[in-house]
Amino acid sequence: MSPFPPDSSDVSAQAHSISYEKVRQRPGEEYPERFALDLSADGRAELIHEHGPIRRSWSARTEGIVWTRLLKAVESLPAGSVSEDHAAGETVRCRLQILGAAQQPTTVTWDEEAASSPASVLLEAVVAQISDLPSPFVTDSLPPLTHQRVAEASPGLLPSQEAAAVFGTVGDLPAFALARTGGGFAVFSVDPLKMIGEAAEAGQPIRALALGSDGGRDILVTGGDDSTIWAWDLTGNAGLLHARGGHGGAVRAVTSRVDLDGDGLVYSGGEDGNIWGWGSQDGEEVGALTGHERTVNALATARVAGLDLLVSGGDDGTVRLWNTETGEALHTFIPGTEWVNAVALTGAQGRGSIAAAGSDHIIRVWDITTRAQTQELRGHSAAVTGLAFLDQEGRSVLASCSYDGTIRTWDAADGRVLDEWSAQDDWPAALAVARSATGVAIVTGGATGTVRVWDTKGTALRMLKADGVPVQALALSEVDGRAVAAAGYLDGSLRLWDVVSGSVRCALDPDDGPLTSVAFGPAASTVVCGTARGTVRIHSTADGVLQLVPTPHTDRILALDFLPVAGGVVASAGADRTVRTWEAATGRPLLRLRGHDAKVTRLVAGQAGTVTALASADEDAQILVWDAVSGRRLLDLRVARPVSALAFGTVDGVGVLAAAELHGPIRVWDVLSGNELATLEAGDAAAVTLIVCVLDGATALLSGSRDKRVRAWRLPDGAEMGDVALEQTPLALSFAPPGILRIASSSGLTTINFHPAVAG
DSSP: OOOOOTTHHHHHHHOOEEEEEEEEEOTTOSSOEEEEEEEETTSEEEEEEEETTEEEEEEEEEOHHHHHHHHHHHHTOOOOOOOOOOTTSOEEEEEEEEESSSSSOEEEEEEGGGTTSHHHHHHHHHHHHHHOOOOTTSOOOSSOOEEEEEEOOOSSOOOOOOOEEEEEEETTEEEEEEEOTTSOEEEEETTTTEEEEEESOSSSSEEEEEEEEOSSSEEEEEEETTOOEEEEESSSSOOEEEEEOOOSSOEEEEEEEEOTTSOEEEEEEETTSOEEEEETTTOOEEEEEOOOSSOEEEEEEEEETTEEEEEEEETTSOEEEEETTTTEEEEEEOOSOSOEEEEEEEOGGGSOEEEEEETTSOEEEEETTTOOEEEEEOOOSSOEEEEEEEEETTEEEEEEEETTSEEEEEETTTOOEEEEEEOSSSSEEEEEEEEETTEEEEEEEETTOEEEEEOTTOOEEEEEEOSSOOEEEEEEEEETTEEEEEEEETTSOEEEEETTTOOEEEEEOOOSSOEEEEEEOGGGSEEEEEETTSOEEEEETTTOOEEEOOSOOSSOEEEEEEOSSTTOEEEEEETTSEEEEEETTTOOEEEEEEOOSSOEEEEEEEEETTEEEEEEEETTSEEEEEETTTOOEEEEEEOSSOEEEEEEEEETTEEEEEEEETTSOEEEEETTTOOEEEEEOOTTOOEEEEEEEEETTEEEEEEEETTTEEEEEETTTOOEEEEEEOSSOOOEEEEETTTEEEEEETTEEEEEEOOOOOOO
16 A cells, blocks of 8 residues: 555545546456446545446435545555556555645555555445445445435436237236337237227336236236336226336335324335335235425334324435325425424424434434424534434433444433443444333444443443444334334344343344344334335244335346236346246235345246246246245246246146257256157247247247247257248247137237148
């Protein structure tokens, strides 16, 4: 590491901006990967990421403490030199320039050997949080430090919609749906060929379609790059039944409440500025509360004066009060801070109060009835990250934690500081309070990964140590007469701690990104988690079992199919590596199936004996077969190349699965045993669609491929039955005895008489 000059403290005092660059060169790669961060003393940040022809940029704001601690960390960098011995492997170089009053910037350089220095850790965290890229090149090991993140529009064309098609029935008659090149879709009856309906806007670009029925109406489901399930009524006049969407980014806050009917509701706030409500038992979408113009960072609920209220705070610097029974926005408070990190709500002592705090270190308290500010609590010297009301000896007390490393309790009525103590963590990120049989407890956690339990005077009662992964979120409640803390960690894991004994009640492995928020559900029988990838999960408090995922896919939807069951159930799969099932007409979530480690690009539903099955294939050439009703995994298959098409069928009474490898063979398996029954050589044809049907008394597999041909093989022996040339690439196939083959392509429908036979 290059030496920092002796007068570095003088330079730091005059510094007004910092420029940081990290470059990685891998062996054999033509272009290095580069991050470049410019950070000003006022917290404004600009970030660029470059890797060959790909260039991305962002702007953001950072917590004020970042600048202070970064300058201090830079001053303590040890002298040294950059290692040059990287000829045989990957090289990583970092350079930091401090710009100030001097004409020449002060420059510090280091390599990956100094990656654990405080300055490097802090800079990497800022870069990782602003970019939010899934890159091992930069590592985030600190709680949230960035706000008001904006991704700049990248130059180039927006993704275009490619043609896709699916066959089904509408009004019990054959039909097909076509996603048009350029956007929108159309649905046609087959005989006569007639348009049934169309839409120019459907969450495009559309990547997948499915035709099915819920028993009372025919439904078209579409999905694509907006990660939303769109369902359309093709029978009546309802049109769009629902567009099952979620947060357009990370979930940053969760909370819950019980409504007047005793039903539990869960609320989540996210980077898209929306607050979504979900049924905690069935995942039914209650709707969105809109008004915040930036990320929602904090939520709290309480019943006050006969009203179910929710308070929210966000990066737009506002605090908003909502009536959750009606969805009405009751009031917007403007505290004068740049962003709000934490909110609290109470109806104790017969009057309602709201507290909020954020970037300017000040905690403000308002009376809900009069909307007047009653207190302005000053004392913290850095951003406040956690707030909670507690009832102590008949008075309303407010607990807070801050990036200044302290915890405080305040008399919410007169504004006095009651107690103050060290959080024993440089970055205390979360705080929760609850009353149990042993009294009121306060829990805090942060960068050290240790959850600390305190009484209201600051006496340390217990340390709940895990493996050092930073704590991002905390919730505390009484469960079965015992105080239980739910801790969400930066690596995505969740632990439920018995606060009294210090034991772990249950631990859940990482699932779908870092946990950003946790809350106990109604009656504390469940714990609700929000993740950085936009997922809300509901787990049982007793054993941690996943009960519900109300949010939809968090990335592009790439495949859809209806299950062959009554009631209209549709399955979906996508780039978030999950397979999901839903009630098609309502969008109510049913199953969320995990097992893939890459984007799931193909999906098919069918019947295998008495089992309703789903097969999904990903970019890594893994095929998983599931019981579509229970979610149990039936088969785990591997092929040599990514799969381009899937189909279920029946051969001699045996349920089979066919999978076409991209530019490779088509393989056929017995679904229940996993035995491979046939390997069909398809050359370099690149199949787009497969079906299993009965052709002139013989079971056959038909393949439509990008070389504009339909090929047929007899099953199970795999004998070739011939092929037919087409003018367009076949997108979907449908066969009706005795020999009617219908082919959907980008130009519409082609119908031919198809009677291939085995040669000789």
